[in-house]
Each structure stands twice: as C-alpha cells, then as structure tokens.
Amino acid sequence: MPDEANAADAGVKAGSGGCPAEIQRALAAHTTLTLAYGDADGPQACAVLYAAGGDAEGPVAYFVTSGTTRHGRALRQPGARVAFTVQRDGQEWSALTGLQGRGRCRVLEGAERAAGWAAYAGRFPFVAADERLRAALERTALWELRPDWLRLIDNGRGFGHKEEWRPATATP
Secondary structure, three states: OHHHHHHHHOOOOOOOOOOHHHHHHHOOOOEEEEEEEEEEEEEEEEEEEEEEEEOOOEEEEEEEEOOOHHHHHOOOOOOEEEEEEEEEEOOOHHOEEEEEEEEEEEEEOHHHHHHHHHHHHHHHHHEEEHHHHHHHHHHOEEEEEEEEEEEEEEHHHHOOOOOOOOOOOOOO
C-alpha cells in the first residue's frame, strides 16, 4: 500500500473547486470509502477501494464496481444520491480524523474513464502488477463519486473540530 503522506500530497490538486487543501489531503490519505445508498429494499452500505482526484469543480473519488451489484443498480437510478464516510480504523477518539460526505456517482466512459483509471491504477499499483486482476477490473465499470458536501472531522485539533466544504454551484 502506498505511503499515506506521499499519497495524500499526490492526490491534492490545486484549484479543486476551492476545496480546502486539508480536506483534499484527508480524502487522498485513505483508500477505503463506506458508501451508503438507498433503493426499493431500503438503505444499505458497502465498502469500496477508491482513489482521490479533483478538477476545477472539486474533489472526486474513483472506484470500481459492477453495475449489476445492488449498489451499482441503485447508483444508476436517475437522481440517485449517496452518503459516505472515510476514516482509518483503530484511531483513538482524541485523535479521530475522517470525512463525511454526500454526492452523486456516475459511470465514466472514454477519456474520462482513462483519466480516472490512471488515478486508480496509480493509487493501487498491485492492480497493474497482477495481469488477471487488472484485466478483470478493466472490464468492470469505473465510477466517479463527486461530492457536493464534505465535512472533515479532526479531534486532534480539538474535540469536535469540523471543517466543511461545498462547491460554489451547490445549493444548501
């Protein structure tokens, strides 16, 4: 697994929609995202490996999952929204850091998929190193999660310390 400090610095893109660098670093420092969604059977959550990225609109997370999974089917529904959390396991409460977020997901195609795949494969070098795994994942849908709200929680800066971000185009 990549070194967290280097991965965090690599994932921070200047000008990512005005998102504070501290929030971008927190997103880039982790690799597992718990994705919550709803469908006709009710709420559900799943964990996915992700790679952080960003552009002028704001930060993004790229993940791989089949469109035939329960969450894949739910994410394809018009207007589907998700909530998610990102944090490292085993933290002491006094130093707990993590992110909460909400947003939308979409399957990437063409040049957008190529750019997202480069970020994903760069974050997880073991994918490219294993021919069978790489081939299987390349045939699977690559998704972009674009947050429209992020909250960084950092108890290391004081119990309950929070910092929030929304893109300029988001409505509260």
